[in-house]
Amino acid sequence: MHVGPEPKDERRNGFPKPATGFRLWVLYGAIPSGTPNLESLAWQLLVDHPHSPYLHIVGHAATVTYRAQYYDQLMNLGTLGPPESCAVTA
Numbered sequence: 112m113h114v115g116p117e118p119k120d121e122r123r124n125g126f127p128k129p130a131t132g133f134r135l136w137v138l139y140g141a142i143p144s145g146t147p148n149l150e151s152l153a154w155q156l157l158v159d160h161p162h163s164p165y166l167h168i169v170g171h172a173a174t175v176t177y178r179a180q181y182y183d184q185l186m187n188l189g190t191l192g193p194p195e196s197c198a199v200t201a
Contacts, residue, residue, distance in 0.1 A: 114163040114179050124163055130181035132161040134188060138176040141196055149194060154178065159186075169199045 114133045115124035126133070137157040146152065157167065159182065169175060176196040181189040 112165045129183045133179050134159050136178045141174045173199050
C-alpha cells in the first residue's frame with residue numbers, strides 16, 4: 112500500500128509537511144451502499160507507520176477497505192482520507 116501525493120513513484124512520494132507518518136484504518140468487507148456516516152462503520156486501527164509503502168498480509172480471500180490519515184511528530188492526526196477497497200484472492 113502506497114501513501115502520499117505520488118503513490119506510483121516512491122522516489123518522489125514524500126509526505127506533505129509537517130507529516131512524519133500515517134495511520135492506517137481497515138474495514139474487512141465493502142462499504143454498504145447508502146452508508147451516510149463512514150465513521151459509524153467498524154473501522155479497526157491497523158498500523159501507525161513512518162513511511163510508504165506498507166505491506167498488509169491478509170492471509171485469506173476477502174474484500175478489504177482502507178482509510179489513511181497523516182500524523183506529525185506529536186501524533187496530531189490529520190483528516191481521514193477517502194476509503195479505498197480492494198479484493199484479495201489468496
